[in-house]
Amino acid sequence: xxxxxxxxxxxxxxxxxxxxxxxxxxxxxxxxxxxxxxxxxxxxxxxxxxxxxxxxxxxxxxxxxxxxxxxxxxxxxxxxxxxxxxxxxxxxxxxxxxxxxxxxxxxxxxxxxxxxxxxxxxxxxxxxxxxxxxxxxxxxxxxxxxxxxxxxxxxxxxxxxxxxxxxxxxxxxxxxxxxxxxxxxxxxxxxxxxxxxxxxxxxxxxxxxxxxxxxxxxxxxxxxxxxxxxxxxxxxxxxxxxxxxxxxxxxxxxxxxxxxxxxxxxxxxxxxxxxxxxxxxxxxxxxxxxxxxxxxxxxxxxxxxxxxxxxxxxxxxxxxxxxxxxxxxxxxxxxxxxxxxxxxxxxxxxxxxxxxxxxxxxxxxxxxxxxxxxxxxxxxxxxxxxxxxxxxxxxxxxxxxxxxxxxxxxxxxxxxxxxxxxxxxxxxxxxxxxxxxxxxxxxxxxxxxxxxxxxxxxxxxxxxxxxxxxxxxxxxxxxxxxxxx
Amino acid sequence: xxxxxxxxxxxxxxxxxxxxxxxxxxxxxxxxxxxxxxxxxxxxxxxxxxxxxxxxxxxxxxxxxxxxxxxxxxxxxxxxxxxxxxxxxxxxxxxxx
Numbered sequence: 001x002x003x004x005x006x007x008x009x010x011x012x013x014x015x016x017x018x019x020x021x022x023x024x025x026x027x028x029x030x031x032x033x034x035x036x037x038x039x040x041x042x043x044x045x046x047x048x049x050x051x052x053x054x055x056x057x058x059x060x061x062x063x064x065x066x067x068x069x070x071x072x073x074x075x076x077x078x079x080x081x082x083x084x085x086x087x088x089x090x091x092x093x094x095x096x097x098x099x100x101x102x103x104x105x106x107x108x109x110x111x112x113x114x115x116x117x118x119x120x121x122x123x124x125x126x127x128x129x130x131x132x133x134x135x136x137x138x139x140x141x142x143x144x145x146x147x148x149x150x151x152x153x154x155x156x157x158x159x160x161x162x163x164x165x166x167x168x169x170x171x172x173x174x175x176x177x178x179x180x181x182x183x184x185x186x187x188x189x190x191x192x193x194x195x196x197x198x199x200x201x202x203x204x205x206x207x208x209x210x211x212x213x214x215x216x217x218x219x220x221x222x223x224x225x226x227x228x229x230x231x232x233x234x235x236x237x238x239x240x241x242x243x244x245x246x247x248x249x250x251x252x253x254x255x256x257x258x259x260x261x262x263x264x265x266x267x268x269x270x271x272x273x274x275x276x277x278x279x280x281x282x283x284x285x286x287x288x289x290x291x292x293x294x295x296x297x298x299x300x301x302x303x304x305x306x307x308x309x310x311x312x313x314x315x316x317x318x319x320x321x322x323x324x325x326x327x328x329x330x331x332x333x334x335x336x337x338x339x340x341x342x343x344x345x346x347x348x349x350x351x352x353x354x355x356x357x358x359x360x361x362x363x364x365x366x367x368x369x370x371x372x373x374x375x376x377x378x379x380x381x382x383x384x385x386x387x388x389x390x391x392x393x394x395x396x397x398x399x400x401x402x403x404x405x406x407x408x409x410x411x412x413x414x415x416x417x418x419x420x421x422x423x424x425x426x427x428x429x430x431x432x433x434x435x436x437x438x439x440x441x442x443x444x445x446x447x448x449x450x451x452x453x454x455x456x457x458x459x460x461x462x463x464x465x466x467x468x469x470x471x472x473x474x475x476x477x478x479x480x481x482x483x484x485x
Numbered sequence: 486x487x488x489x490x491x492x493x494x495x496x497x498x499x500x501x502x503x504x505x506x507x508x509x510x511x512x513x514x515x516x517x518x519x520x521x522x523x524x525x526x527x528x529x530x531x532x533x534x535x536x537x538x539x540x541x542x543x544x545x546x547x548x549x550x551x552x553x554x555x556x557x558x559x560x561x562x563x564x565x566x567x568x569x570x571x572x573x574x575x576x577x578x579x580x581x582x
Binding site: 138 | 534576577579
């Protein structure tokens with residue numbers, strides 16, 4: 001038993017020795033030292049390599065030692081080969097490979113030599129981009145911010161340009177307007193009409209000007225509808241499809257200032273569009289737009305008129321001259337005593353009466369430049385404003401003859417009748433609901449009456465009324481029958 | 486020119502024609518809010534960035550009479566969506582290609 005006790009630690013020591021030796025092998029660069037320990041049992045664990053290149057490199061200690069000795073035991077050729085192979089691989093990876101190639105092929109069972117995968121199985125883990133100290137990985141964000149900055153820059157530039165254009169227009173037209181109107185520029189905030197003398201900015205691209213205080217008209221609203229230069233998306237869209245700035249003038253007249261007619265002249269496209277969109281043009285000017293060549297104006301302009309007499313009356317020499325000279329700037333000119341805006345979409349039970357109409361003159365002018373306008377171009381619109389003033393005065397004097405008037409009245413009556421027909425069913429329904437409401441209200445009143453006597457009296461009165469109504473109806477039916485007969 | 490005609494004070498600027506008004510700022514406002522919410526809930530960075538763009542476009546197209554509070558709230562919401570997306574996931578945005 002005692003012998004066993006002493007044998008055990010000795011055995012343990014013997015087993016532990018190779019490990020310690022393996023660790024110490026780091027310090028031994030000299031092959032001779034290693035040869036001293038050349039014990040057959042431990043031969044395989046020794047580093048026998050005498051190649052200085054290999055010795056200089058740092059090797060992973062426990063494995064490097066056993067790799068070289070088995071081959072040293074082999075023939076010299078093997079060592080030469082080993083050295084050659086060691087020459088080829090000069091890095092740590094190669095060391096591993098080298099080490100594995102030095103293993104005795106018979107030593108391991110079921111071990112297949114595979115040289116290449118070791119290199120492939122090494123995966124380089126990428127450092128996450130946000131932990132890297134570089135801004136390059138955030139290029140998308142930088143792009144976004146650049147885009148935003150570009151948008152802001154464009155906003156400022158576009159806004160300023162529109163503002164300058166508006167101011168240029170106002171400066172060139174101020175004199176004319178102030179000589180014709182007592183009130184120029186009113187934003188509607190003050191109760192009394194005080195001339196502000198400046199444009200009212202509704203938007204970054206829309207400016208309004210209200211002028212009033214002149215004979216023949218109630219007032220004139222001028223809208224400068226510029227392009228949305230402040231919106232970059234719009235700017236890019238305009239590169240595909242060029243559009244121009246517009247000046248819209250809307251003159252509202254008093255009832256006595258204009259006779260009853262509807263007339264329009266403008267570019268063909270605009271006429272076709274307005275005929276579809278506007279209530280009065282679609283109802284009163286049913287024919288297709290006629291060419292303006294007959295009246296001496298360019299082919300590009302078309303005319304929509306209620307009757308020929310109106311066209312003859314409007315198209316005098318001066319008007320023709322205006323239209324011919326400035327045909328490129330005129331989008332549309334619309335005179336109407338039945339103007340009520342665009343067609344209202346027919347909804348359930350909504351339009352029970354004709355929309356309100358107002359005697360209006362509408363002018364839409366295109367600013368030259370097709371988007372690339374400069375403040376100087378605004379001066380070229382001054383003659384058009386003269387045309388507006390001239391038209392106001394002219395229409396005051398323009399009167400239809402008897403036939404024309406009769407025709408116009410007939411037209412209006414026809415339109416009203418059509419409207420009433422279409423809405424007949426709806427009006428009936430509305431009347432029915434109103435009657436039912438009345439009855440219900442009456443009944444409720446009777447019910448709420450606390451005094452029974454009064455209640456009785458009210459009920460009797462209601463009954464009598466009902467009877468009277470029935471009798472009246474019967475009388476009417478009888479009369480109709482008699483008439484039919 | 487006889488200018489001694491009556492002066493009409495009120496300009497018909499208080500026109501309540503909803504059909505004639507440009508709907509762009511309202512649509513962009515709504516889109517901006519939707520994209521902000523998507524960006525916040527689904528943690529999508531590109532949604533948040535689009536929301537910022539939408540609120541900018543809405544601001545550029547807005548009318549002078551429009552409430553600035555609405556504009557500011559939409560703007561703040563989109564900025565917060567961007568900030569929250571990056572706080573939750575600081576990785577840079579990857580392009581779709």
